[in-house]
Every structure is written in C-alpha cells, then in structure tokens.
Amino acid sequence: MDLKQFIQRDETCWEIPAKGAMRVPAIIYADASLLQAMDQKVHEQICNVAALPGIVEAAYAMPDAHWGYGFPIGGVGAFDADQGGVISAGGVGFDISCGVRTLHTGLTMNDLQGVKKDLADELYRTVPAGVGSRGRIHLNHDEMRAMLTGGAQWAVDQGFGEARDLEFTEERGRVDGAEPRDVSPRARERQKDEMGTLGSGNHYLEVQRVVEIFDQEVAEAYRLKIDAIVISIHCGSRGLGHQIGTEFLKDMALAASQYHIALPDRELACAPLNSPLGKRYLGAMRAGINCALANRQIITHLTRQAMNEIFPGISIDLLYDVSHNTCKQERHIVGGVTQTVFVHRKGATRAFGPGHPDLPTEYQSVGQPVLIGGSMGTSSYILCGTKQAEQRSFSSACHGAGRAMSRRQATKQWHGRALVDQLAEQGILIRSPSLRGVAEEAPAAYKDVSAVVDSADKAGLAKKVARLEPVICIKG
Amino acid sequence: MIDKTLIPHWEHFEHKADIGIRGIAPALAAAFEQAALAMTSVICDPDLILEHQSVEVSCQADDIEFLFLDWINELIYLMAVKGLLFKRFQVEINGNFLIATASGEPADPAKHQPAVEIKGATLTELAVRQTEDGLWLAQCVVDV
Numbered sequence: 001m002d003l004k005q006f007i008q009r010d011e012t013c014w015e016i017p018a019k020g021a022m023r024v025p026a027i028i029y030a031d032a033s034l035l036q037a038m039d040q041k042v043h044e045q046i047c048n049v050a051a052l053p054g055i056v057e058a059a060y061a062m063p064d065a066h067w068g069y070g071f072p073i074g075g076v077g078a079f080d081a082d083q084g085g086v087i088s089a090g091g092v093g094f095d096i097s098c099g100v101r102t103l104h105t106g107l108t109m110n111d112l113q114g115v116k117k118d119l120a121d122e123l124y125r126t127v128p129a130g131v132g133s134r135g136r137i138h139l140n141h142d143e144m145r146a147m148l149t150g151g152a153q154w155a156v157d158q159g160f161g162e163a164r165d166l167e168f169t170e171e172r173g174r175v176d177g178a179e180p181r182d183v184s185p186r187a188r189e190r191q192k193d194e195m196g197t198l199g200s201g202n203h204y205l206e207v208q209r210v211v212e213i214f215d216q217e218v219a220e221a222y223r224l225k226i227d228a229i230v231i232s233i234h235c236g237s238r239g240l241g242h243q244i245g246t247e248f249l250k251d252m253a254l255a256a257s258q259y260h261i262a263l264p265d266r267e268l269a270c271a272p273l274n275s276p277l278g279k280r281y282l283g284a285m286r287a288g289i290n291c292a293l294a295n296r297q298i299i300t301h302l303t304r305q306a307m308n309e310i311f312p313g314i315s316i317d318l319l320y321d322v323s324h325n326t327c328k329q330e331r332h333i334v335g336g337v338t339q340t341v342f343v344h345r346k347g348a349t350r351a352f353g354p355g356h357p358d359l360p361t362e363y364q365s366v367g368q369p370v371l372i373g374g375s376m377g378t379s380s381y382i383l384c385g386t387k388q389a390e391q392r393s394f395s396s397a398c399h400g401a402g403r404a405m406s407r408r409q410a411t412k413q414w415h416g417r418a419l420v421d422q423l424a425e426q427g428i429l430i431r432s433p434s435l436r437g438v439a440e441e442a443p444a445a446y447k448d449v450s451a452v453v454d455s456a457d458k459a460g461l462a463k464k465v466a467r468l469e470p471v472i473c474i475k476g
Numbered sequence: 477m478i479d480k481t482l483i484p485h486w487e488h489f490e491h492k493a494d495i496g497i498r499g500i501a502p503a504l505a506a507a508f509e510q511a512a513l514a515m516t517s518v519i520c521d522p523d524l525i526l527e528h529q530s531v532e533v534s535c536q537a538d539d540i541e542f543l544f545l546d547w548i549n550e551l552i553y554l555m556a557v558k559g560l561l562f563k564r565f566q567v568e569i570n571g572n573f574l575i576a577t578a579s580g581e582p583a584d585p586a587k588h589q590p591a592v593e594i595k596g597a598t599l600t601e602l603a604v605r606q607t608e609d610g611l612w613l614a615q616c617v618v619d620v
Contacts, residue, residue, distance in 0.1 A: 246597070
C-alpha cells in the first residue's frame with residue numbers, strides 16, 4: 001500500500017481520517033514495511049467497516065491484516081447497540097471462535113530424546129485430523145443442545161478434562177447467551193460427528209519448545225522457562241460454525257435493505273444488534289463459540305491420553321485458551337465513558353491488560369496470555385495483554401502471520417514429501433493425512449510472524465513474552 | 477479447428493488467504509457444473525474420484541448469483557455430512573430454480589489425499605454473467 005494514504009500518528013499507527021460514508025476514522029497498526037506489503041484491499045475494507053452503523057471510536061486493523069470477507073482479516077470494530085450498531089457474520093468469519101490453546105507439559109527437550117517419533121505417531125493416532133475426519137464422540141439432540149449452551153464446561157462435565165482447565169479459558173469455558181434454537185438442523189447435522197477433530201487447512205496440534213524469553217517476570221507468571229515443552233492446539237467450531245456462517249451471511253446480505261443499511265460491499269452483510277435477525281445471529285454465534293471451546297477441550301483430553309501413553313502419569317495444565325474469530329459483549333471506555341459494546345475480532349486476539357476482572361488470579365498482575373500461532377517450521381509467540389491496548393484497540397492484538405502467497409502458488413513451489421523430509425532434517429516431525437495439504441501450508445507461504453509480533457509489541461497492543469519453535473506438528 | 481474457449485472449462489483464481497473457483501461455458505448450467513468441478517479440485521485431483529454414488533440437489537434463490545451461492549453451499553454441505561467427493565455434475569436451471577445430480581464416491585484420505593475441506597462459499601468475487609463473447613461465467617471465492 002502507498003503510505004501517502006495515511007496520516008502517521010507514530011511509528012506503528014497509521015490513520016485514515018473519517019471521510020465520505022465513514023462514521024469514524026480507520027487505524028492500521030503496523031510498521032512501515034508491513035503496511036507497504038499489505039493488500040490495498042485492507043485499506044478499502046477497513047474504511048468500509050468504519051462506515052457501518054453504530055461503530056464507535058475507530059475501525060482497527062492489526063499488523064497481520066489481509067484481504068478478508070467484508071471485514072479484513074485482522075480487523076476489529078466495536079458497535080453500540082443503542083446507537084443502531086450492527087453485528088456482521090462476515091466480521092466474525094466462517095470458523096466461529098477459531099483459536100489457540102496452549103498446554104504446559106512439564107517436560108524439557110531432553111525428555112523427548114528417543115521418544116519423539118513415538119510421540120508424533122501417538123498424537124497423530126489419537127487426535128483426528130484432516131478432511132472428513134470423524135471424532136469418536138457422536139452427539140444426539142439433547143447432548144448437542146447441552147454442548148451448545150455449556151461449551152468447555154459441558155466437556156469437562158462429560159469427563160473431558162479438569163475443572164481447573166476452565167479457569168484458564170476465556171469466558172471460563174462458556175459464553176452466556178447461546179441459543180441452540182437459533183442453530184439450524186443443518187449446522188447440527190454437520191457437527192454431530194466432528195467433536196474433538198482438528199479440521200484441515202491451517203489448523204494443527206503442535207509440540208513446541210520455548211527457545212527465547214523476552215520478559216522474565218511475565219514468563220514466570222505464565223510458568224514458561226527456556227527449553228520447556230508446550231503443546232498448542234489451533235482449531236475452531238468445525239462444521240457447525242461453518243454452516244452458521246454460511247446461512248447468516250446470506251440472510252444478512254438479503255435483509256440489509258429491509259434494515260435500511262446501505263452496504264458499501266455486500267460481503268459486509270450485517271443486521272442491527274437489536275433486530276430479530278441480529279439477535280438470532282448473536283444466539284447462534286455464541287452457540288458456535290461454545291462449540292469451539294468444547295472442541296478444544298475434547299482435543300485437550302485426547303492430547304492428555306496420547307501424552308500418557310508415552311509419559312505415564314504426566315500432568316498437563318492449560319496455559320490459556322484464546323479465540324480470534326468472535327463478536328463479544330464487553331465493557332470499554334468510549335468517549336471517556338465506560339459502556340457496553342459488541343467487539344468484532346476477525347482474525348484478532350482479545351488481549352486484556354493487567355487487572356482486568358475476567359483474568360484468572362495467576363495472571364491478574366501481568367495481563368492475559370496472547371497466543372500467536374506460526375506455521376510448520378516457523379516460530380510461534382506468547383505475548384501478554386497491556387493496559388495501553390484498552391485505549392488503542394479495544395484490547396485486541398494480532399492473531400498470526402497471514403499468508404504471503406496463495407495455496408496454488410505454494411503447491412507450484414513445494415512438494416509435500418520433500419517439505420516433510422526437509423523439516424525432519426531440521427528436527428521437526430510432520431504428521432498429516434495429505435501431502436498436498438502440507439505443500440499448501442509450507443512455512444515460506446506465510447508472512448514473517450516475527451515481524452507481525454514485533455509490530456504488535458511496538459504498537460503496545462501486546463508485549464512479547466516468549467518465542468516457541470515447533471518440534472512435532474500434526475497438520476490437519 | 478475447434479475453438480477451445482467454447483468447450484466448458486474451469487479455473488481457479490487467486491485470493492491470498494483462500495481460493496477462487498470459476499466455471500466458464502457456452503451454457504449457464506454448464507458454467508455451474510464447471511465451477512463445481514473447480515471446487516472439487518481445490519480439495520483433490522478430480523481424476524482420482526470414481527462415480528460410485530449420486531445425490532440429487534435442488535435449490536431456489538431470489539437471483540442467479542445467490543442461486544450459484546446456494547448450489548456451491550449445497551455441495552459443501554453434502555460433502556461434509558455424507559463424506560463424499562464429487563467429480564461429475566449435471567445441472568438444469570429454470571429461472572431461479574436449479575435441479576442437479578452430483579456423482580462421486582466416499583472420501584478416502586489415502587486414495588484422494590484431500591488437501592483442505594471447504595468451509596463455505598463466500599460473497600467475495602461472487603459473479604454470474606455472460607462475457608462479451610457470449611460465454612457464461614460463474615464464480616466466487618471459497619473459504620478453506
């Protein structure tokens with residue numbers, strides 16, 4: 001993008017003042033080189049978000065922003081229901097509550113010597129991954145309803161994990177206001193065999209090693225040490241979320257004129273939060289969030305089973321669980337007054353700073369863990385939320401690297417088998433049902449996650465705590 | 477010599493995070509069929525799929541672009557709940573009604589090496605139109 005389109009507020013803050021249909025300014029956080037490399041579509045889309053009814057303060061794009069569906073991926077927008085604010089299915093995305101969960105293992109790299117291959121095989125056997133993979137849990141009507149309202153709490157009640165896990169999950173593992181009746185029979189049908197599955201694309205389960213600590217005090221609060229082994233799970237609400245997104249995207253696009261919303265782009269399909277359609281989507285989307293939280297909880301349980309096979313008696317605790325495709329009802333300061341707003345984060349992670357009442361006691365003094373996934377062969381990062389981000393981005397930060405090239409370009413450039421062998425030489429074991437899928441997810445097909453994280457840190461959206469490198473990757 | 481552009485065909489088009497599917501054909505229904513084939517080839521090589529099973533599909537929409545969206549989303553749903561991959565499509569369109577048959581076989585990871593599952597058809601780059609040379613084009617980006 002041409003930097004002349006922006007007013008530079010500081011090293012990483014670039015503003016597009018409100019003009020034309022924009023109700024508020026648009027702000028992109030990134031260093032100059034990341035911003036220059038961004039698609040012009042991000043500019044267009046974030047300005048369109050700034051034009052939606054009821055948006056407050058500004059529309060924000062994170063350092064990993066790229067072309068999305070209506071909202072840019074990496075887009076954040078908060079809406080006031082009492083000012084005609086809207087909710088947008090495109091602003092949440094198809095994979096509702098897709099997110100990352102990181103687990104402590106208590107192991108170090110030394111403990112993996114001689115068992116790494118067995119561990120990779122055991123995890124791959126135990127956690128269903130890839131296109132069409134089916135879970136071992138099949139939900140009937142009543143169980144589905146209980147899962148959609150209970151989220152990870154339901155999963156723990158069913159024996160998939162421990163009550164303590166919920167303390168380290170956003171919303172304590174269950175979001176209020178989920179309405180199973182607003183989830184269509186088709187969405188339920190698509191989910192009934194998919195509980196406890198990773199899915200495909202960029203979803204994964206990764207065994208990772210802590211290789212760098214940037215902030216010792218916060219790392220101690222997060223119980224992270226150099227050479228420690230952690231496990232990160234990246235996945236979402238599976239078929240149920242996809243179907244809810246599909247159905248409401250169309251319904252909202254068709255209903256926009258009925259609500260007298262002039263959409264600058266029909267992909268921004270949305271409905272007033274106080275309208276029947278907006279309320280129905282909110283109920284269904286929250287059920288989708290609970291589905292994703294239950295899914296990651298079940299996968300945690302499966303991971304514990306696999307780890308126990310290799311390390312009998314091992315104790316696995318949650319570091320934290322974050323979602324990066326959501327719309328959440330939160331309290332924020334708007335125009336100097338604390339009020340309730342609905343914050344869309346499409347490919348953006350909530351990043352509450354120190355002292356936020358929703359944080360577990362252990363993290364009260366340091367802020368929320370912000371879990372940033374890389375891709376096979378590249379680093380992942382753990383950051384912490386800041387007080388500053390409350391003012392800068394409704395407590396939001398980046399979510400990952402974002403693709404640097406399309407899937408098609410990636411398969412032209414790399415072969416899955418060669419990539420698996422090359423990563424194995426670097427000590428990274430890949431297990432995947434699809435070599436083509438591996439090629440499409442080649443590490444170099446993604447942008448440099450380190451540059452994204454550095455920008456988020458510089459912008460004060462979240463502070464770097466630790467860098468992780470992959471050891472084993474189960475790729476969906 | 478046969479003008480190859482008149483033969484129904486499909487192609488992918490670029491989208492950084494996801495992928496675009498496009499069917500092009502002299503007839504509207506054939507463009508819908510080709511776009512469906514483009515979608516299958518996002519997942520795997522269609523030549524690896526045998527025609528062992530058929531399913532009937534019907535859709536109705538307010539306009540032709542939403543009919544195309546519904547058609548692709550119907551196939552995505554059927555693939556997900558029936559665990560099928562499709563390689564052949566026969567489509568009939570009457571106004572804003574569509575009836576079709578999709579043929580294929582159950583997905584087998586070892587045989588088909590499916591790379592990604594498709595979450596849904598998006599409104600991004602959604603278009604159904606006749607080109608200047610009279611061919612029909614049907615396209616959208618799918619979220620993977």
